[in-house]
Amino acid sequence: MSYKLNPTTGKLDYYESSAIVYDSDAEAFINAANYSLTTYKNAINNLVISLKEANIWSKITAMYPLLSDGINQSRLYQIKYNLKNPLDTNAAYRLTFAGGYTITGTGILFNGVNGYANTYLAPSALNQNSIHFGVYSLSNTQVTVNDIGSIDNPVTSGAVMLIRDASNNFSSRTNQSASNSVANATSLGLYITNRTGASVVNSWRNSTKIIAQTTTSATPNSFNMYIGARNDAGTATLFSNREYSFVTIGSGLTDDEIGNLATIIQTFQFETGKVIYRYV
Amino acid sequence: MTYVHLLTITEKDSLIDQWFAPDSYFNPIEDANNDWIISVEEVNQCVNPKFLWVKDLPLIEYIPKD
Numbered sequence: 001m002s003y004k005l006n007p008t009t010g011k012l013d014y015y016e017s018s019a020i021v022y023d024s025d026a027e028a029f030i031n032a033a034n035y036s037l038t039t040y041k042n043a044i045n046n047l048v049i050s051l052k053e054a055n056i057w058s059k060i061t062a063m064y065p066l067l068s069d070g071i072n073q074s075r076l077y078q079i080k081y082n083l084k085n086p087l088d089t090n091a092a093y094r095l096t097f098a099g100g101y102t103i104t105g106t107g108i109l110f111n112g113v114n115g116y117a118n119t120y121l122a123p124s125a126l127n128q129n130s131i132h133f134g135v136y137s138l139s140n141t142q143v144t145v146n147d148i149g150s151i152d153n154p155v156t157s158g159a160v161m162l163i164r165d166a167s168n169n170f171s172s173r174t175n176q177s178a179s180n181s182v183a184n185a186t187s188l189g190l191y192i193t194n195r196t197g198a199s200v201v202n203s204w205r206n207s208t209k210i211i212a213q214t215t216t217s218a219t220p221n222s223f224n225m226y227i228g229a230r231n232d233a234g235t236a237t238l239f240s241n242r243e244y245s246f247v248t249i250g251s252g253l254t255d256d257e258i259g260n261l262a263t264i265i266q267t268f269q270f271e272t273g274k275v276i277y278r279y280v
Numbered sequence: 281m282t283y284v285h286l287l288t289i290t291e292k293d294s295l296i297d298q299w300f301a302p303d304s305y306f307n308p309i310e311d312a313n314n315d316w317i318i319s320v321e322e323v324n325q326c327v328n329p330k331f332l333w334v335k336d337l338p339l340i341e342y343i344p345k346d
Contacts, residue, residue, distance in 0.1 A: 080303055099307035100319030113284060113319050113342060114307045236307065 023048045025057075025084075032086035033078040036071035043067075043271035047264065048083070054260040056253065059132075060084050062093040062121050064227075064247040066107040067272055075103040090120040095227070098236065104243060106138055106274045108228075112145065112241025116229035121249055123150065123159040123220035128175050130252035133159060133225065134192030134204075136265060138274075139242035141187055142166060146230035146238035148247065149173070150223035153233035157218035160230055161203075162238075163191045170210060174201045175217045182210050187242060190262055196252035207262045209255070225249065245274050284317040285337035292316040300326040300334070312343040 022030065022041070026048040030041050044065065051057040063083040068075035076097070085092040099114035110116060123131065135147050142164055149160030151173065158173035164187035165171065171181035172193040180201065193203040195217060203211035223231045227247055228240040246265055253261065269275040287295070287308055295306040300322050308316045323334045 074302070076301070076303060095303070097304045099305075099309075100321030101304075102321065111282075111319050111321055113282060113344075114309045114317075115319065115321065116307075 020045065023052070029081060029083050029086040032081050032088070033067070034072040035067075035069055035078065037069045040067055040069055040272060043268055044083075046271065047268045050264045050267070051261075054257065054264065056257055056261055056264070057084075059253060059257070060248065060250040061126060062119055062247075062249040064095065065268065065272075066245055066247065067274075068103060068105070079103060079108060093119050093121045095119060099239070101228070107136075107243050107245035109139075109243040110228035110240045112143070112239055114236075114239055116236050116239060117227040119225045119227060119247075119249065122222045122224050123157070123175055124222040126220065126249075127251060128217050128220050129195060129198050129200075131159065131175055131220075132192055132194040132251065132253050132258075133161065133249040134190060134247070135161070135163070135227065135244050136190045136246035136269065137163060137187050137242050138245050139187060140164075141242055142168060142185075143241060144238070145240040145242070146226075147191070147240055147242065147244075148225060148227050150221055150225045150231035151233070152221040152223065157221045159220065159225060161191060161193050163187045170203065170205075172203050172211070174203075174215075175220045176201070176215045177218050178215060180211050180213050180215055184210065190246070190265055192248070192253075192258060192261070194253055194258060196254065202255075202258075204258050204262070206266070207259045209258075245269065282342040283339050284311070284319055284342040285323050285334065286340050287316040287318060287337065289316060291337075295331065295334075298328070298331060300328050300331060306331075310345060312345050315340075317342065 026045040068078040080095040082093045100111035101115040102109045144165040151158035161172040170184035174195040195201045199214040229236040292308040
């Protein structure tokens with residue numbers, strides 16, 4: 001509740017304040033990105049609170065909401081920050097960019113020629129048998145590119161994902177040498193690949209499990225994961241032409257946690273006006 | 281059709297690890313003819329006064345390597 005001096009009566013009038021007290025982690029990110037829009041600030045706050053209530057927040061290492069209003073700061077300045085640790089340093093897994101890209105009102109669109117983002121987060125910084133990573137794609141393209149990840153050379157271990165290739169297949173490596181794949185005729189939506197054990201790996205489209213395998217894990221590689229390309233032992237390749245609206249990287253998640261994470265991210269997308277297709 | 285800007289080898293070497301905008305770095309790559317190129321986005325968005333010369337680079341059709 002708040003009070004305001006009434007200049008006519010000279011008395012204090014009581015009124016209900018609609019100000020929100022932000023979660024401290026949400027506030028740190030909001031301040032780093034310097035958002036102006038209250039709807040965006042509230043959506044970030046709801047995102048963080050929801051992740052904590054679902055016991056997922058502690059399992060996130062890097063999360064990029066890719067949200068920008070471009071009012072107090074440039075859009076590029078705002079989308080580079082890691083929600084989990086919003087410092088402007090490589091060690092905080094703040095993004096930098098290379099090649100050609102366009103910051104849209106709904107995320108970042110890579111040019112399919114030479115553009116990508118560097119997370120500075122290598123799979124070796126995460127647990128060999130507990131890792132997840134995912135992207136929310138707003139583009140429906142049938143092309144053999146790489147959406148996120150890194151791999152060593154010669155290949156002993158990759159953490160990579162290709163959500164829809166030229167043959168309409170989804171494929172991924174989750175700290176493993178061989179890839180897992182499944183038929184997939186759309187690249188729209190939230191795609192997560194996830195490992196919770198030495199022989200437990202699965203991949204998801206939104207809340208639907210599309211891969212469940214027992215592929216044995218391998219020692220994680222030490223190359224930074226790229227968004228919009230694949231880091232092939234230090235060289236970016238397979239440049240994507242898709243638009244990404246949200247990215248998450250962290251520890252392995254249970255099936256229930258994947259479902260909750262998908263719901264939380266989709267709610268965020270709705271609250272920030274970023275969803276442009278029906279959620280399936 | 282996608283267009284890109286053509287570089288000489290000397291020009292390519294001068295762009296390695298250099299920024300064209302805040303937090304954004306040039307990324308020269310080879311095309312199918314083994315020529316070095318950068319994207320129209322890097323050229324259009326370049327605000328680094330040291331590399332504004334990229335805005336005068338010739339424009340060619342992009343043919344990706346297989």
